[in-house]
Amino acid sequence: MSKNNLTPKERMQIERQPMPEQDPNVRNKNFEQVNLGLAEEMAIMEAKRCLQCKKPMCVQGCPVGIDIPAFINLIAEGRYLEAARKIKEKNSLPAVCGRVCPQEEQCEGVCVLSKKSMPVAIGNLERFAADFEMAMGEIKIPPLPKPTGKKVAVIGSGPSGLTVAGELAKMGHQVTVFEALHKSGGVLIYGIPEFRLPKKILQVEIDYVSKLGVEIVNNFVIGKTKTLDELLSNGYDAAFIGSGAGLPYFMNIPGENLNGVYSANEYLTRNNLMKAYLFPEYDTPIFRGKNVAVIGGGNTAMDAVRTSKRLGAEHSYIIYRRSRAEMPARIEEIKHAEEEGVEFLLLNNPLRIIGDEKGWVKEIECIKMELGEPDESGRRRPVPIEGSEFTIKVDTVVVAIGNGANPLIPMTTKGIETNRYGNITIDPKTGATSKPGVFAGGDIVRGGATVILAMGDGKVAANSINEYLK
Amino acid sequence: MFEVIEKRVLSPVVSLLKFRAPHIAQSRKPGQFIIFQIDEKGERVPLTIADADPEEGTITLICQSVGKSTRKFNALEKGDKILSLVGPLGKPSHIENFGNAVCIGGGLGIAVVYPLGKALKECGNYVSSIMGFRSKELLFMEDELRSISDELHIVTDDGSYVRRGLVTDVLKELIDEGKKIDIVFAVGPVPMMRAVCDITAKHNIKTIVSLNPIMVDGTGMCGACRVTIGGKTQFVCVDGPEFDGHQVDFVELSKRQSFYRENEKISLEMMNDHKKCWEKESKVK
Ligand SMILES: Cc1cc2nc3c(=O)[nH]c(=O)nc-3n(C[C@H](O)[C@H](O)[C@H](O)COP(=O)(O)OP(=O)(O)OC[C@H]3O[C@@H](n4cnc5c(N)ncnc54)[C@H](O)[C@@H]3O)c2cc1C
Ligand SMILES: Cc1cc2nc3c(=O)[nH]c(=O)nc-3n(C[C@H](O)[C@H](O)[C@H](O)COP(=O)(O)OP(=O)(O)OC[C@H]3O[C@@H](n4cnc5c(N)ncnc54)[C@H](O)[C@@H]3O)c2cc1C
Numbered sequence: 001m002s003k004n005n006l007t008p009k010e011r012m013q014i015e016r017q018p019m020p021e022q023d024p025n026v027r028n029k030n031f032e033q034v035n036l037g038l039a040e041e042m043a044i045m046e047a048k049r050c051l052q053c054k055k056p057m058c059v060q061g062c063p064v065g066i067d068i069p070a071f072i073n074l075i076a077e078g079r080y081l082e083a084a085r086k087i088k089e090k091n092s093l094p095a096v097c098g099r100v101c102p103q104e105e106q107c108e109g110v111c112v113l114s115k116k117s118m119p120v121a122i123g124n125l126e127r128f129a130a131d132f133e134m135a136m137g138e139i140k141i142p143p144l145p146k147p148t149g150k151k152v153a154v155i156g157s158g159p160s161g162l163t164v165a166g167e168l169a170k171m172g173h174q175v176t177v178f179e180a181l182h183k184s185g186g187v188l189i190y191g192i193p194e195f196r197l198p199k200k201i202l203q204v205e206i207d208y209v210s211k212l213g214v215e216i217v218n219n220f221v222i223g224k225t226k227t228l229d230e231l232l233s234n235g236y237d238a239a240f241i242g243s244g245a246g247l248p249y250f251m252n253i254p255g256e257n258l259n260g261v262y263s264a265n266e267y268l269t270r271n272n273l274m275k276a277y278l279f280p281e282y283d284t285p286i287f288r289g290k291n292v293a294v295i296g297g298g299n300t301a302m303d304a305v306r307t308s309k310r311l312g313a314e315h316s317y318i319i320y321r322r323s324r325a326e327m328p329a330r331i332e333e334i335k336h337a338e339e340e341g342v343e344f345l346l347l348n349n350p351l352r353i354i355g356d357e358k359g360w361v362k363e364i365e366c367i368k369m370e371l372g373e374p375d376e377s378g379r380r381r382p383v384p385i386e387g388s389e390f391t392i393k394v395d396t397v398v399v400a401i402g403n404g405a406n407p408l409i410p411m412t413t414k415g416i417e418t419n420r421y422g423n424i425t426i427d428p429k430t431g432a433t434s435k436p437g438v439f440a441g442g443d444i445v446r447g448g449a450t451v452i453l454a455m456g457d458g459k460v461a462a463n464s465i466n467e468y469l470k
Numbered sequence: 471m472f473e474v475i476e477k478r479v480l481s482p483v484v485s486l487l488k489f490r491a492p493h494i495a496q497s498r499k500p501g502q503f504i505i506f507q508i509d510e511k512g513e514r515v516p517l518t519i520a521d522a523d524p525e526e527g528t529i530t531l532i533c534q535s536v537g538k539s540t541r542k543f544n545a546l547e548k549g550d551k552i553l554s555l556v557g558p559l560g561k562p563s564h565i566e567n568f569g570n571a572v573c574i575g576g577g578l579g580i581a582v583v584y585p586l587g588k589a590l591k592e593c594g595n596y597v598s599s600i601m602g603f604r605s606k607e608l609l610f611m612e613d614e615l616r617s618i619s620d621e622l623h624i625v626t627d628d629g630s631y632v633r634r635g636l637v638t639d640v641l642k643e644l645i646d647e648g649k650k651i652d653i654v655f656a657v658g659p660v661p662m663m664r665a666v667c668d669i670t671a672k673h674n675i676k677t678i679v680s681l682n683p684i685m686v687d688g689t690g691m692c693g694a695c696r697v698t699i700g701g702k703t704q705f706v707c708v709d710g711p712e713f714d715g716h717q718v719d720f721v722e723l724s725k726r727q728s729f730y731r732e733n734e735k736i737s738l739e740m741m742n743d744h745k746k747c748w749e750k751e752s753k754v755k
């Protein structure tokens with residue numbers, strides 16, 4: 001085993017270990033993972049870069065407060081299983097987070113090394129430890145306390161629901177997760193593609209939650225199959241709403257209902273959840289466009305545009321109305337998309353989608369934009385440049401401009417307050433909604449946010465629910 | 471898994487299947503639908519809940535073979551199990567005592583009109599039903615419809631049963647006779663619903679249609695089922711499936727339904743090639 005007694009200077013001299021990746025021209029034709037994972041020696045080398053700060057900023061940068069220096073030190077010493085377990089004290093989905101967290105804005109964004117050179121690759125190390133534990137088949141179920149006899153209903157099996165369920169199970173409560181879809185995982189299963197987050201990996205982490213004693217009931221829509229009020233009056237002592245932001249926004253421009261126009265949710269759901277890329281072996285079809293325009297600049301847009309490439313598009317465009325610096329997607333996803341041949345049409349706004357006589361997409365008309373004064377979001381407001389309209393030939397348009405809150409639960413539950421966007425309002429300290437015994441978190445509260453923030457909400461709510469049940 | 475506990479073949483292309491699904495049976499109201507998925511590789515397909523028995527915990531589905539998935543569904547037998555059934559989805563029909571209600575069902579549309587007509591009758595309406603089929607061999611549910619209708623009119627395209635004609639011919643006659651009609655419910659192929667709406671619009675008769683666009687999740691997440699209603703985009707799975715027929719953009723709806731026609735040909739061809747295999751497969755389960 002390697003020693004981990006380097007001086008800070010020696011540590012600083014090690015270069016950040018690059019994540020091995022599939023060749024861009026190969027990977028843009030398959031759905032296999034893009035990032036292959038760090039080899040053992042690389043992980044150790046990367047781990048040795050960590051300065052083991054006395055006041056680690058990274059821990060504050062992590063929304064669930066993983067003891068980052070500790071787990072990295074365990075990797076540096078070759079104690080990978082212990083590293084994985086150290087992470088799991090705070091985060092029950094490390095293989096997921098290691099792959100999808102926007103690290104550059106969180107833990108790595110505040111790493112002191114990032115001021116001088118490159119931050120420690122915390123995300124890649126987290127993935128390494130989690131994958132190692134999985135590969136060894138050494139996933140340990142912690143000892144569970146005596147059952148408290150209390151029952152909790154969780155709505156939605158996304159990262160917030162899975163987290164709250166796991167935490168409550170570890171506190172001895174009996175938890176049932178109700179999920180509308182036939183598979184669990186929320187956006188992780190229907191939205192994020194296989195090439196970023198393999199379903200197998202996700203399944204292991206979901207199985208872990210099940211092994212803690214959580215029951216997951218699929219094909220069960222709260223508000224339809226049963227209402228939340230019915231659950232509460234039939235034996236459930238408390239509930240958590242983690243129903244996500246699953247209502248696709250459209251732009252309300254002409255031509256949006258033409259054949260060939262998809263919401264990103266539909267495009268990604270067909271492909272990920274229903275495996276349309278394997279059609280006709282799988283029954284769900286997807287239109288494999290030759291020229292695909294994806295509108296938006298977030299993770300969803302990047303996932304959709306990279307999917308279109310893999311489905312055989314000759315040209316895949318990102319149409320985004322601001323500049324690259326304002327794109328909300330993870331930097332790594334933007335970089336990967338570029339390498340894979342995605343064409344970025346920045347500072348462009350779609351005006352209308354033009355169809356042929358049969359009702360199919362033929363072209364999209366855009367207008368060029370420039371950046372003006374900052375708006376209330378602090379980002380510079382894009383302003384159209386008059387007379388700069390132009391059209392591009394496309395046969396598919398994917399609208400990825402964001403999602404709103406699905407109104408089903410507030411509509412069918414008495415006493416749940418929402419804000420003007422339809423998001424459920426909570427006390428941020430406890431996750432409590434306006435209805436006694438009902439808590440909420442994740443995207444249904446925040447609007448489209450991140451996996452780790454949804455998980456953080458799940459933890460906060462789990463503690464409050466535990467208090468509430470006492 | 472959801473088990474088939476009864477199966478009846480209603481016509482060469484339509485079957486009735488009863489499933490054990492207690493939660494759905496208890497919550498379901500007329501007008502709502504489910505989404506089924508036969509197996510891991512299957513599509514998610516919406517079907518109206520034709521009937522339900524909350525005590526027995528069963529729901530009845532009536533399905534017309536169109537493409538691969540509905541054919542596989544209709545090949546299921548008693549005792550077979552399918553991967554998933556989710557529901558009840560969509561808004562229930564708005565039922566009240568309107569007075570004179572005319573229920574028009576074209577082909578498979580009968581399966582949707584039946585629970586509607588039943589609820590309308592129970593609510594005190596005078597129910598006139600009009601059923602249209604292409605020919606006699608495709609006719610089904612005649613007795614059921616008769617049992618809930620004050621008057622029942624049957625037409626066939628080819629004249630092989632009762633009388634030759636279209637459902638719209640009967641509707642026109644009723645209007646011309648001066649019959650007071652307070653509301654029309656029309657369910658069937660898009661061209662039929664559109665033709666009905668053209669007539670009722672002229673006479674200012676409120677008309678409700680039940681739309682069947684392509685769907686994926688059925689919970690308002692994907693937007694596949696969007697239609698234009700009175701110039702505004704609506705999602706059929708959560709805002710419908712029933713809408714004011716005079717507001718529906720039928721041209722757009724039929725275009726959108728043709729989206730996957732090419733893919734479906736491939737699916738069907740493949741299925742015919744492997745017919746023997748999957749027939750066996752569905753027996754094994
Ligand atoms: C394409 C895409 C890519 C993304 N990429 C990233 C990324 O790289 N990194 C990152 O950090 N974040 C990413 N995000 C955001 C992240 O996925 C979400 O913030 C996160 O999943 C929110 O978790 P959640 O638990 O609140 O809800 P969700 O993951 O949305 O899960 C909600 C679940 O609840 C179910 N549900 C809803 N209503 C009901 C009901 N009435 N009854 C029963 N079940 C119900 C839904 O079916 C769903 O399964 C991405 C999002 C998308 C769409
Ligand atoms: C709310 C709702 C309720 C419905 N109720 C019933 C019912 O009670 N009984 C019944 O038999 N059918 C019903 N349908 C229609 C049924 O869902 C479709 O016939 C089915 O999806 C076709 O699937 P398939 O795989 O067999 O055919 P596919 O191979 O998928 O398609 C065959 C053809 O049908 C078109 N198509 C695809 N999906 C639909 C659709 N949802 N509706 C109409 N055409 C479609 C395709 O574009 C194609 O041209 C309902 C649809 C909706 C949306």
Ligand code: SF4
Pocket residue numbers: 061062063064065066068091097098101102103106107108122123126452
């Ligand atoms: S969970 Fe996310 S923020 Fe926390 S350490 Fe891991 S990658 Fe960083």
Ligand code: FES
Pocket residue numbers: 684685686687688689690691692693694695696705706707708
């Ligand atoms: S079917 Fe997905 S939104 Fe209606």
